[in-house]
Amino acid sequence: MSYLAHLRVWHGDADGGELRDHVVEAAEGEVVLDLVHRLQATECPDLAVRWNCKAGKCGSCSAEINGKPKLMCMTRMSTFATDEVITVTPMRTFPVIKDLVCDVSFNYVKAREVPAFEPPADLEPGEYRMQQVDVQRSQEFRKCIECFLCQDVCHVIRDHEDNKEAFSGPRFLMRVAELEMHPLDARGETRADRPDEAREEHGLGLCNITRCCTDVCPEHIQITDNALIPLKERAADRYYDPLLRLFRRKRD
Ligand code: SF4
Ligand code: SF4
Numbered sequence: 001m002s003y004l005a006h007l008r009v010w011h012g013d014a015d016g017g018e019l020r021d022h023v024v025e026a027a028e029g030e031v032v033l034d035l036v037h038r039l040q041a042t043e044c045p046d047l048a049v050r051w052n053c054k055a056g057k058c059g060s061c062s063a064e065i066n067g068k069p070k071l072m073c074m075t076r077m078s079t080f081a082t083d084e085v086i087t088v089t090p091m092r093t094f095p096v097i098k099d100l101v102c103d104v105s106f107n108y109v110k111a112r113e114v115p116a117f118e119p120p121a122d123l124e125p126g127e128y129r130m131q132q133v134d135v136q137r138s139q140e141f142r143k144c145i146e147c148f149l150c151q152d153v154c155h156v157i158r159d160h161e162d163n164k165e166a167f168s169g170p171r172f173l174m175r176v177a178e179l180e181m182h183p184l185d186a187r188g189e190t191r192a193d194r195p196d197e198a199r200e201e202h203g204l205g206l207c208n209i210t211r212c213c214t215d216v217c218p219e220h221i222q223i224t225d226n227a228l229i230p231l232k233e234r235a236a237d238r239y240y241d242p243l244l245r246l247f248r249r250k251r252d
């Protein structure tokens with residue numbers, strides 16, 4: 001069954017733009033990205049849209065559909081009524097380049113600010129041993145496809161541009177949490193430097209665990225419960241534990 005769907009798509013660039021209405025043919029089994037492509041192939045050949053895999057795995061086609069951060073390739077047309085107006089806009093948290101394409105380089109800057117895994121000095125590659133339970137704990141975070149929908153939805157930077165310098169966002173706080181949980185990460189003598197860094201360098205304290213990031217994650221990663229809350233607990237232990245504070249003061 002095919003029908004005519006009503007899309008309302010944002011067109012514009014960094015200087016401004018507008019929502020324009022389009023009637024686009026939709027066929028059974030299609031997703032929003034199919035209709036955006038059809039629009040490109042017909043009346044809007046210059047419509048800019050970023051995509052790659054069309055399988056929910058490359059993280060390129062992030063946008064806001066009816067105001068909610070989603071992957072266009074994983075949003076089925078069947079989830080909308082046939083007479084519903086479907087609004088497609090670029091991610092609001094990042095600067096627009098053109099139409100549905102944003103400049104997400106903020107995320108690459110933040111990624112570079114997280115120090116990499118530090119291997120233990122007394123072990124050679126090939127000698128690393130980990131418990132299966134530790135492997136599994138971080139496996140969940142490795143499902144991340146870097147779609148940046150969690151970054152887009154997070155009110156700390158979505159509504160407050162001036163927080164961008166201090167706050168790395170859920171995706172990169174999750175990366176810090178993953179490294180902090182790694183039993184072989186040798187960063188710092190006590191391996192407790194990661195929570196300190198999360199608080200001081202990545203703005204962990206600005207997160208008020210609203211769970212919006214978890215709600216939009218297409219990989220269903222429990223960002224808040226499994227990464228951010230444990231990291232906050234570790235940072236709080238570290239900050240308020242008098243022995244650890246004394247040790248840190250002596251070391252610094
Ligand atoms: S839980 Fe924290 S990181 Fe996630 S959206 Fe809310 S404030 Fe942002
Ligand atoms: S954590 Fe989830 S929402 Fe955030 S970038 Fe990774 S896959 Fe996307």
Ligand code: FES
Nearest residue numbers: 053054059061073
């Ligand atoms: S096109 Fe790759 S995630 Fe949508």
